[in-house]
Structures are given as C-alpha cells and as structure tokens.
Amino acid sequence: MSDHDHHSHDHHDHIPKNERKIAIAAILTGGFMFAELVGGLLSGSLALIADAGHMLTDFASLMLAWFAFRLARRPADWKRTYGFDRFSVLAAFVNGLSLFVIAAWITWEAIHRLTAPVEVLGGTMLIIAVLGLLVNIVAFLVLTRGEGDNLNVRAAALHVAGDLLGSVAAIVAALVILATGWTPIDPILSVLVALIILRSAWKVVRESAHILLEAAPHGFDRREVAAQLEALEGVDAVTHIHAWSVTQERPMVTMEVTPTPDTDPQVIKARVKQHLHDVFQIEHATVEINSPANGGPKKGLQ
Template sequence: MGGDHHGHSHAPRNERKIALAAALTGSFMIAELVGGIVSGSLALIADAGHMLTDFASLMLAWFAFRISRRPADWKRTYGFDRFSVLAAFVNGLSLFAIAAWISYEAIERLRAPGEILGGLMLWVAVGGLVVNILAFAILTRGGSDNLNIRAAMLHVAGDLLGSVAAIIASLVIIFTGWTPIDPLLSLLVVLIILRSAWAVVKESGHILLEGAPRGFDRREVADLLMQVEGVCRVDHIHAWSVTQERPVVTMEITATAGSDMTRIKSDARALLLERFHIDHATIEMHEDRS
C-alpha cells in the first residue's frame, strides 16, 4: 500500500503555513472591520468580509489537514482525506453569500452616499495590503498542488486586490472627495471573490461527485492498455479521486489465453503510474476463453 502516503508528505509543512497565515489574517480582519465601520468605507468592510472568508477557509484547511492525519478505520476506509475537499466546497459556497451581501450594500450606498474618512481608510487599507502580502508569501513558499492551499492562496490573492482597491478608493476620496468610488470598487472586489469561489466550488464539486481525475480519459487509457502485450480487452474502467492528490482507478483486463497475467498486470500498473500519475490501481484479470 505504498501509494497511500504519497499525498501526505507535505501535510505538516502545509499545516504550519496555513496556521501562520490564519493567525495573520484573523487578527487583521478585526482591525479592518473596525476601520471600515469608523471611516464609513464599504470597500474596507468588503475587504474585511473577504478576509473573514479567508480566515474561515484557512481554519477549515488547517482543520482538514489535522483531521486527514487520522488513520483510516473500518467505517471510513479512506480515512478523513475527503474532509478537506468538503471543506473547500463549503468554503467556496460561503463566498457566494458574502459577495451577494456586499453587492446589495454597494447598490444601497450608490443610491444614498454617506461620508467617508479617506485618511483613516488609507492607513487601514495599507495595513491590509502588508498583511495580505505576508500571508501570500507564506502560502506560496515551496509551492503546492493541494486544493485547500490553492483555495487559501486564491482567497489571499483576491484579498490583496481588495486592499489595492481600498487604497485607490481612499486616495480618490482624499484628493477629490468623490465618495461613490468606494462602493464601485467594492463591487470590483465582489467580481474577484466570485471568480475564485467558482473555481474552488467547481473543482471540489467534481471530486465529491466522483468525477475522473484531471487529464484522465477512459478511452485513451483503454487504447494505451491495449498496446500492452497479451491484452485482448479492457473493460469497466472507473477512475475517481479521494482528494486531488489521491487518484484511484479500477478496471478489468482480459488477457489472451496462455499469457503471463502477472506481467500484464505489472505492465498496466507501470503505464498508469507513468502516463496518468495513478499509483493506486485495482486490476481484475481474466483469461480469454473464447
């Protein structure tokens, strides 16, 4: 069962990165929310709302890493790995709700603009930018394919842009006094939020629906396996992912009479690993009796 450890090698490092980024984001989110309320800036409140989902996503990801280390048991034969995918899915959906709320608020603000303290808004937004750059640097260090780390990075990247939007809005308000820029730029933050939300929901939803791993085409797999010496038929190919890093495949291979089944099986496994990076394959062998 060597294949099972392959997705876990980075877990402790990922867990530390996530915990650090969560601490940074969580502490600043409160400052930004207070700053947004005091200065009257919706762009800051929108960014704090986005930071809240960041914080939630980072905490979910951290919790998912913790829980996925628990070993598999008789009830959950795959362990708790899927929890992280579920966490990413819920997290993506929560972003849609936040985006809707900010949009509603922005439209209300455009109808009836209020006073905004540009100076305070500027300082808070600059602080937010610094925190986001730090969090992003922590998460991107060492790179990662993990869906949760990627979801967290998307959040923080969106947040970074949100902070930039708030800085621009505050400068416009300081120099021209034109306050509608604030809700307009908060709507821009909404678009950024929606884009990252859709990407995460789509990918995690695909895994939860047992969709085929990325780059896996059943027809191509069958064609390639037919080229292995002694294979006369390949049937019932099913592929899915436990998590993004753990693709699994099952299939039936019918071999020509008298051929070496053990060799065919190991050739097929080698091919799946080399071409599709699948190291967990269950292959049922039959001999052609016709």
C-alpha cells in the same frame, strides 16, 4: 483473480507543511481583521468594512482548512477505508460557496451606498488599507510558496487574494476620495472586487465538486486509457474502467483486463499498473484479470 495493490503513498508527507502555511495565514488574517473592521467603522468606508467581512470568513475558512489537514492525518479505519483525506475537498467546496455569499453581500451593500452616499474619511481609510495590504501580501506569499497543487490550500489562497485585491481597491478609493472628495468610488471598487472574488469562487467550487462527484481525475480519458492499454503486449481487452479521486493528489482506478492466451496474468497485471503509473501518474490501481479460457469480454468500454 483480482488484486488490490496497496502502494506506499506519500500523500500525507505534504500535509504538515500545508498545515503550517494555513495556520500562519489564519493568525495573520484573524489578527488584522479586527483592526480593519474598526478602521472601516471609523472612516465610514464600505471597501474596508467589506474587506473586514471578507477577512472574517477568510479566518473561518482558514481554520476549517487547518482542521481538514489535522483530520486528514488520522489513519483509515474499518468505517472510513480511505481515511479523512476527502474532508479537505469538502472544506474547499464550502470555502468556495462562502465566497459567493461574500460577493453577494458586498454588491448589495454597494448598491445601497450608491443610492444613499455616506461620508468617508479618506485618511483613516488609507492608513488601514495599506496595513491590510501588507498583511495580505505576507499571508498570500506564505500560502503560495512552494507547491500549490493542493485544492484546500488553493481555496485558502484565493480567499486571501480576494482580501489583497480588496485592500488595493480600498487604497485606490482612499486616494481618489482624498484627491477629489468623490465618495462613490468606494462602493464602485467594492463591486469590482466582488466580481473578481466570484470568478475565483467558481473555479474552486467547480474543481472540488468534480472530485466530490467521483468524476474522473484531470487528464484521464478512459477511452484513451483503454486504447493505450489494449496496445500493450499481452493485453487482449480492457473493460469496466472506473476512475476517481479521493483528493486532488490521490487518483484511483479500477478495471478488468483480459490477457491474450498463453501469457502470464501476473506479468500482464504488472505491465498495466506500470503504464498507469508512468503515463497517468496513478499509483493506486485495482486490476482484475479475466481468464482468456472463458472467452473474456469483448474489447470496448463497459
């Protein structure tokens, strides 16, 4: 016999708070983006223009993340039995890929600037960069306040962190230009920011792709799980273990359990689910019980 236990999930409870975080960050980022673009064009600073371009994609990614949370609030239906939660992971994946594009553009433009230097107005650049830094600090604090486990919020926070570093780089470049007049510092620091952005982008893309490929949740080794469950009283064999995540907060697992003779299957099922919950934090498990009278499968992973 089989059972698909529908636990009461609280995975939607955190969504409104995360949704508000994303909305506030989007308003701050979108509002200052235009000021930074104008300041970059007036001062001739690549660091500011690159940061404004980054803020444009940040604004788009934050709106995508906000939309993902709005969509995730919709209930599951007969077509989408898991609901729309996975859309937030897809949004994080797209945001991560967009960071690669931004970093490539900044690097390309920096190489061009190094071969053909342009005049940079350090004073204007410094004022805009300082204002940008303040806006990015506020947005970053909003996104990272409280729990930071949600992949979508983390992806958005990494975008803003890239902006924050871009503002710092622009401030340093402006100070160097004002002090020495050496303009190559502007594209050089832009490349440094691009490399930091790439590192963050790789982490987000790797983690979101891991979920999208239905890979096992973090810390879940089915060999270890099988060994632990088979050590429980009344459990003879655990096979056909499949684990994945709908989102980072929603791990799932299915398995077949063969109890030892003369044991209550319902008791064994409850024992297995309790262990999965207590040790691996899996609240949603589908456990099928094989009849020991049929011999059941042999121990081991199938």
